[in-house]
Amino acid sequence: MKTKIVKIGNSRGVRIPKSFLIESGINNDVELELNDGKIIIKPTNKPRTDWAEAFSSMAQNKDDQLLDSNELPNQSNWDEEEWVW
Numbered sequence: 001m002k003t004k005i006v007k008i009g010n011s012r013g014v015r016i017p018k019s020f021l022i023e024s025g026i027n028n029d030v031e032l033e034l035n036d037g038k039i040i041i042k043p044t045n046k047p048r049t050d051w052a053e054a055f056s057s058m059a060q061n062k063d064d065q066l067l068d069s070n071e072l073p074n075q076s077n078w079d080e081e082e083w084v085w
Contacts, residue, residue: 016041 005012016026026043033040058064 001017003014005014007013021027024041024043026041029044031042031044033042055064
């Protein structure tokens, strides 16, 4: 689709069709990125948006164990044997 750059105060803008906004998931805030002479407009991601899904997947795969747990295989005894308290 071709469109024109429009003047908005001292800036310039592009009118984006509503169907594009809906399909891209863009609501209000966007991230702009300049890459090889192209302007990329992306919806902003809220921090931790997908964390619940990631944690659920980790639990299903039993990937949610503590790294310093003594129950892990090949666990180092460095703290008990080498470290001077």
